[in-house]
Amino acid sequence: MDDPWTAVTTLSDPSRRALYDYVRRQDHPVGRDEAATATAMSRGLAAFHLDKLVDTGLLTAQYAAPTGRPRGRGRAPKVYEATGDGLAVTIPARRYELIADILAEAVAGGEEPAAEAAARLSYRRGRDLSAALPPGQDVVGTLTDLGFEPRRDPEAITLHNCPFHALAARHTTLVCGLNHAFLTGLVDGLGATDSAPVLAPRTGRCCVELRAR
16 A cells, blocks of 8 residues: 555544454455444445545455355445555654565575675665656655655765664664665666765664765
């Protein structure tokens, strides 16, 4: 889902949360009648809230006969399933899945040493991400979207949030190195020839900042 905060707002409604929890616990697509009965609300109200959950990306919907019931005449009823990724929101932004995916791929690839393989993968992830961005996307806007909280200082672009904070605190050399490689790949991919990521650890900030080349 593009905006997790919209999903959080949606789930703040008790009826929608009850419907979401019920659908997520089932091992089959859930029809409106079943959902309404299970949550003790009218079919019309259940349908309204279920479709709102689809709009925010928490559920998916299709037209099919509910499990265990024969299809009647006419169009099949609408049934709902939970999306597989779930929902996670952190303040400030954290991206632990990115580091985990890079490290898992490095280990699975069997290259030695794994840390060097992970650094190469991190750089490539940064380049790949830049290639997927809309034309004209600038460095500061991209870093903002990624949760780094960039600020333009007189001598550099400093990053006031580390999306890998907890891991960087425990495994500083490894994680900061991967972060540096990732941002280098990102900046190179964006063609930002005026800025270069450098390691510059400071308390309360990301370990990388972008300095003029």
